Amino acid sequence: MRAIAYREQGDVSVLKLIERGVPEPGPGEVRVRVHASGVNPTDWRARTTPVWGMPYPEVTPHHDGGGVIDAVGPGVEEFAPGDRVWVFAAGLIENGGTAQEYTVLPASLVRPLPGDASYELGAALGVPALTAHRGLIAAENGPRRLAPKALDGHTVLVNGGAGAVGNAAIQLACWAGATVLTTVSSPEKAALATAAGAHHVFDYRETDPAPGIRAAAPDGVDIVVEVAVNANLDLDLAVLKNGGTIAVYADDRSTVELDILKSLQLDVRYQFLILFTSAERMAAAADDVTAALRDGALGVGEAHGLPIHRYPLPETAAAQNAVQNHAVGKVIVDPTT
Numbered sequence: 001m002r003a004i005a006y007r008e009q010g011d012v013s014v015l016k017l018i019e020r021g022v023p024e025p026g027p028g029e030v031r032v033r034v035h036a037s038g039v040n041p042t043d044w045r046a047r048t049t050p051v052w053g054m055p056y057p058e059v060t061p062h063h064d065g066g067g068v069i070d071a072v073g074p075g076v077e078e079f080a081p082g083d084r085v086w087v088f089a090a091g092l093i094e095n096g097g098t099a100q101e102y103t104v105l106p107a108s109l110v111r112p113l114p115g116d117a118s119y120e121l122g123a124a125l126g127v128p129a130l131t132a133h134r135g136l137i138a139a140e141n142g143p144r145r146l147a148p149k150a151l152d153g154h155t156v157l158v159n160g161g162a163g164a165v166g167n168a169a170i171q172l173a174c175w176a177g178a179t180v181l182t183t184v185s186s187p188e189k190a191a192l193a194t195a196a197g198a199h200h201v202f203d204y205r206e207t208d209p210a211p212g213i214r215a216a217a218p219d220g221v222d223i224v225v226e227v228a229v230n231a232n233l234d235l236d237l238a239v240l241k242n243g244g245t246i247a248v249y250a251d252d253r254s255t256v257e258l259d260i261l262k263s264l265q266l267d268v269r270y271q272f273l274i275l276f277t278s279a280e281r282m283a284a285a286a287d288d289v290t291a292a293l294r295d296g297a298l299g300v301g302e303a304h305g306l307p308i309h310r311y312p313l314p315e316t317a318a319a320q321n322a323v324q325n326h327a328v329g330k331v332i333v334d335p336t337t
Contacts, residue, residue, distance in 0.1 A: 002335070003100030004316045005058050009047055012317035015061070023095070023104040025073035030107050032087060037098035037333040038064035038123035039316075040164070041250070044324045046091075056094045061316070062333065063091040065098030066113055066122020076107050084113040086122030086293075088130060088286055092276060098123070099316050101335045108283060111290045117298075120308050124164065124300045124330045125289055130275055132169035133285040135225040135247035136176065138271035142223065142245070143176075146288040148295070151178035155217045157239065158182040160227035161193035161201065164330055165249060167306045168298070169225045170196040172289070175297035181216055183209050183232070189328065196305030204235075213239045220244060230256050237262050245269040306330050312337035 001022050006014040025031045043061045046052055069083040079085065087110050091097040096105050113122045136156065137143055143150040156173045160166040161182030173180045174197040182198040184190045190201045200216045202209035213221065213235075220241030226232060226248045236246050237259065246268060263270075275282060292298050300306045307329030311319040319333050 001101040002313055003060055003095075004313065005060050006047060007058050009050060009054060011048070012321055014047065015317045015320070017314050017316075020095075022102050025071055025076075025104045027074045028076060028106055028108075029073040029104050030069050030076055030079050030110055031071040031102055031104045032065070032067045032085060032110065033070045033102055034065045034067040034098050034100065034335045035119035036066040036123035037062045037335055038126055039319050039323050039331040039333060040064065040127040041323055042127060043091075044320045047320070058095065059091075060095050060097035060100055060103075061091060061320075062098040063089050064123050064126025065090060065103070066119035069110075070102060072107075079107060079110065084115065084117075084122075085110045086113045086125050087111075088126035089276060089282060099313065099333055099335065101313075108279070111286050114293055116296070117293055118300070120310075120330070120332050121293075121298065121300045123332055124306065125168075125293075125298070127275065128164040129168040129172065129289045129298070130282060130285045131165050131249050131273070132172050132225065133288060134273045134275065134281070135169060135249055135271075136173055136178075136223060138247040138269070138273065139223050139245040140243070140269050145284060146172055146176045147291065148175065149177045151176035154178045154222045155220075155241075156180050157213065157221040157224045157236070158198070159224065159232050159236075160184070161196065161198055162189035162305065162328055163227060164306065166193070166225070166227065167196045167304070170198050170305070171298050172292060175292045175295065179217070181213055181221070183235075192302075192305040192307075192328070194305070195303060210235055210238045223247060225249070228252070233258070237266060237268070240266055240268060243267045243269070245271055247271045247273060249273050300330055308332055310334055
């Protein structure tokens with residue numbers, strides 16, 4: 001079978017198309033025929049960040065995917081060959097990444113994909129949706145799981161609503177009953193955030209969004225799902241409710257300067273989050289995301305605010321470059337082509 005792998009960190013030239021044997025599932029494992037492999041910023045960062053190092057002598061990239069169960073190992077009862085599934089955290093397993101035709105994974109990293117959900121949607125979940133889930137449950141007195149009505153009465157601000165995590169946060173928050181506000185940087189991105197379901201969209205390059213957010217949420221925002229805390233912190237503190245939460249999942253800068261007095265006055269909770277520190281938490285989030293899928297609350301494509309950009313497996317380098325260069329939408333590698 002064909003796979004993408006790298007044996008050293010570096011630019012995209014280290015990504016090689018190789019041939020390896022089709023793996024067999026062991027106890028508690030399933031083999032998935034991958035139809036769509038989702039590309040995320042963590043993929044190129046893992047390849048280029050020396051301090052992260054090489055987790056294995058040979059790395060097959062990409063954590064997320066959509067596909068079909070091809071075989072099951074001993075002890076697996078919840079899946080059978082032919083089941084449509086989505087997978088997450090596949091890159092944590094040696095040679096488990098989804099940038100290949102087949103992957104063998106623990107059944108715990110696999111969830112059912114409803115028949116009306118595309119493989120591209122399955123591949124667009126994983127890192128973005130689980131990150132969004134973590135941000136939405138970060139409030140001290142908020143829910144620990146997402147479900148319909150779990151966020152009733154809550155107001156959520158999603159900064160960067162046209163990104164993959166922002167898109168997932170909008171859709172999940174709407175499904176859970178929140179009033180959702182979002183910021184974007186262009187009219188085109190505003191249209192995408194609106195398509196995702198945001199109730200109020202603010203283009204921060206057109207005008208200061210703070211007055212509009214305050215008008216839409218006069219009592220303040222309960223939760224901010226934050227993609228760029230350095231750029232947005234003043235805005236966040238201007239619109240946050242007393243006791244509110246700023247859930248930070250990314251920033252291009254490595255440090256942030258906090259207004260401690262203002263933060264104290266607002267009783268702010270800062271939650272810096274990363275996915276892969278708790279298997280139990282990831283599993284619960286994946287279950288909630290699967291419930292949202294069953295309810296038809298998640299989608300991809302232009303109509304759902306997340307355009308799809310497809311690349312064949314041999315062009316994985318170009319796909320990762322597209323993500324690194326901030327492609328708007330979801331970048332998908334197709335291992336079947």
